Amino acid sequence: MAxxxxxxxxxxxxxxxxxxxNIGIAIILALGLNLITGVTxxxxxxxxxxxxxxxxxxxxxxxxFNLPFSVNLLIAGTLAxxxxxxxxxxxxxxxxxxxxxxxxxxxxILKVIFLNLDITNKALGLSVxxxxxxxxxxxxxxMVTILVIVGVTFIQxxxxxxxxxxxxxxxxxxxxxxxxxxxYKNQAFAIGCFLAGIGGGLYAHFIxxxxxxxxAFMKSIDILNMVVLGGLGSIPGAILGAGVLTIAPEFxxxxxxxxxxxxxxxxxFLMVFRPNGLLGxxxxxxxxxxxxxxxxxxxxx
Amino acid sequence: xFLQQLINGITxxxxxxxxxxxxxxxxxxxxxxxxxxxxxxxxxxxVGLMMVTVFKMNIFLALILAMxxxxxxxxxxxxxxxxxxxxxxxxxxxxxxxxVSIFLSTLALLIFGANAQGYPAETFPVAQIHIGPAExxxxxxxxxxxSATLMIGLELIVHKTKxxxxxxxxxxxYQTAALMGINVNRxxxxxxxxxxxxxxxxxxxxxxxxxxVSWNMxxxxxxxxxAAAVLGGIGSIPGAMLGGLFLGTFEIMGVAAGxxxxxxAIAFAILVLVLLVKPTGLMGRKIQKKV
Numbered sequence: 001m002a003x004x005x006x007x008x009x010x011x012x013x014x015x016x017x018x019x020x021x022n023i024g025i026a027i028i029l030a031l032g033l034n035l036i037t038g039v040t041x042x043x044x045x046x047x048x049x050x051x052x053x054x055x056x057x058x059x060x061x062x063x064x065f066n067l068p069f070s071v072n073l074l075i076a077g078t079l080a081x082x083x084x085x086x087x088x089x090x091x092x093x094x095x096x097x098x099x100x101x102x103x104x105x106x107x108x109i110l111k112v113i114f115l116n117l118d119i120t121n122k123a124l125g126l127s128v129x130x131x132x133x134x135x136x137x138x139x140x141x142x143m144v145t146i147l148v149i150v151g152v153t154f155i156q157x158x159x160x161x162x163x164x165x166x167x168x169x170x171x172x173x174x175x176x177x178x179x180x181x182x183x184y185k186n187q188a189f190a191i192g193c194f195l196a197g198i199g200g201g202l203y204a205h206f207i208x209x210x211x212x213x214x215x216a217f218m219k220s221i222d223i224l225n226m227v228v229l230g231g232l233g234s235i236p237g238a239i240l241g242a243g244v245l246t247i248a249p250e251f252x253x254x255x256x257x258x259x260x261x262x263x264x265x266x267x268x269f270l271m272v273f274r275p276n277g278l279l280g281x282x283x284x285x286x287x288x289x290x291x292x293x294x295x296x297x298x299x300x301x
Numbered sequence: 302x303f304l305q306q307l308i309n310g311i312t313x314x315x316x317x318x319x320x321x322x323x324x325x326x327x328x329x330x331x332x333x334x335x336x337x338x339x340x341x342x343x344x345x346x347x348v349g350l351m352m353v354t355v356f357k358m359n360i361f362l363a364l365i366l367a368m369x370x371x372x373x374x375x376x377x378x379x380x381x382x383x384x385x386x387x388x389x390x391x392x393x394x395x396x397x398x399x400x401v402s403i404f405l406s407t408l409a410l411l412i413f414g415a416n417a418q419g420y421p422a423e424t425f426p427v428a429q430i431h432i433g434p435a436e437x438x439x440x441x442x443x444x445x446x447x448s449a450t451l452m453i454g455l456e457l458i459v460h461k462t463k464x465x466x467x468x469x470x471x472x473x474x475y476q477t478a479a480l481m482g483i484n485v486n487r488x489x490x491x492x493x494x495x496x497x498x499x500x501x502x503x504x505x506x507x508x509x510x511x512x513x514v515s516w517n518m519x520x521x522x523x524x525x526x527x528a529a530a531v532l533g534g535i536g537s538i539p540g541a542m543l544g545g546l547f548l549g550t551f552e553i554m555g556v557a558a559g560x561x562x563x564x565x566a567i568a569f570a571i572l573v574l575v576l577l578v579k580p581t582g583l584m585g586r587k588i589q590k591k592v
């Protein structure tokens with residue numbers, strides 16, 4: 001089985017394969033942030049920091065103990081979630097943009113701490129050995145990605161997910177309805193950080209070299225762009241956003257040094273013409289119903 | 302030693318304060334975190350540098366031209382990237398601001414190259430003045446004096462002129478202000494222009510002080526100034542100045558205490574600590590929840 005997958009991976013164009021894997025990792029990160037920012041409505045400007053916790057944990061576990069990769073990823077995700085909880089617990093009571101700037105602040109602090117720790121090799125960064133698994137990385141990443149997509153879909157459509165949406169729409173009204181908003185916000189934050197940790201672990205082993213500066217403010221912003229561009233709170237939107245924004249810089253590569261210039265302008269234009277994101281306000285269930293000719297259930301008024 | 306570090310800290314803090322004013326004014330009126338503000342600060346530094354090196358201008362003339370240039374730039378950015386998004390979600394406007402920020406910093410990289418450039422030494426003659434055990438340079442005096450002048454000027458504009466009154470009204474209630482016959486779009490343009498010109502002044506002063514102007518100087522300075530604005534209570538003009546001074550002083554003190562490798566973390570650590578005790582910043586308005 002593993003040999004077959006390996007031979008498939010070898011037969012593919014390595015450049016395309018790399019973009020493909022990057023999209024998978026981006027989807028995991030975007031879905032994690034989507035849960036915090038899109039569904040619960042808490043603007044998080046430091047998501048890359050939790051990713052860096054996961055990335056460094058996974059890298060160090062592989063270097064020191066060489067545990068099986070799935071166990072490794074779970075530990076990395078859990079640790080990222082714990083760090084997220086430790087940060088989220090005091091600051092989730094801040095409202096609106098004060099929360100946003102506090103996440104940004106903690107992200108910068110974590111980055112600087114990683115830049116000064118011996119175990120993360122300071123500013124030199126870590127070279128990460130191949131993970132302890134027989135499945136080739138591209139398939140492993142996409143396996144995890146699909147698991148995450150399914151898991152997040154269940155979360156969003158559950159009682160828990162509806163409580164989060166209620167908090168986003170109106171926190172006071174949600175509390176009046178008996179939703180413990182502090183607890184739900186913390187839980188959503190922890191799940192988002194868990195996904196960021198897993199994404200970070202995959203990223204570390206796929207890129208094979210990590211440096212604290214890779215997880216700076218601009219990385220957080222990249223992830224946020226995917227979520228907002230796709231459409232806040234929409235899972236297909238986050239997937240599409242992750243895909244588009246991972247491919248766009250590669251697609252613009254022929255412009256060499258003008259690439260980021262066009263990328264910046266593109267962000268502005270996309271926002272001006274689709275302010276709610278590419279899939280904002282698009283309901284896939286309704287579209288499917290329309291295609292198959294089913295009437296939507298009429299709501300009693 | 303302490304006095305010396307205090308002088309250095311207040312000098313840095315005054316510049317943070319100048320940049321933070323732009324963030325706080327824009328936020329006060331349209332609730333937008335203007336991430337492109339740091340880039341405007343960078344542009345101001347470059348325009349000042351061009352005026353001094355290419356056109357051989359006096360530094361004060363260069364400063365005024367840089368402020369004027371960035372004022373126009375701020376107004377144009379608002380027109381293109383923020384005005385069409387006035388009625389959509391605040392996050393869309395935020396992403397648009399980030400797009401502008403990426404665009405402007407890449408543009409600077411293409412035009413001026415990746416290396417940091419410095420102002421020529423004869424731009425502003427630096428001499429040291431001794432005050433007891435500490436010394437203060439003429440450049441630091443210039444920075445302190447100019448920032449104080451600009452901040453007082455801003456206070457006068459906001460509190461004594463008609464457009465300042467309109468600004469205050471708009472920040473209190475955007476829609477009611479529009480109903481009262483205030484041309485809200487003009488007020489917002491004016492706010493962007495004013496904030497951008499202050500950032501440009503900060504840019505020229507930072508360029509002179511650290512003798513380095515580079516395409517990526519806007520990001521960290523912008524983030525710290527934004528932290529200063531939040532620290533002081535975002536939306537409050539005296540708060541931004543206070544927050545800037547506070548952050549600058551603590552940053553320099555931390556570096557002097559031997560934490561120089563943690564320099565960038567100090568500002569944010571203080572910010573987080575203050576927010577935990579006072580969730581709306583030092584001078585922020587209390588948020589009233591309406592049910």
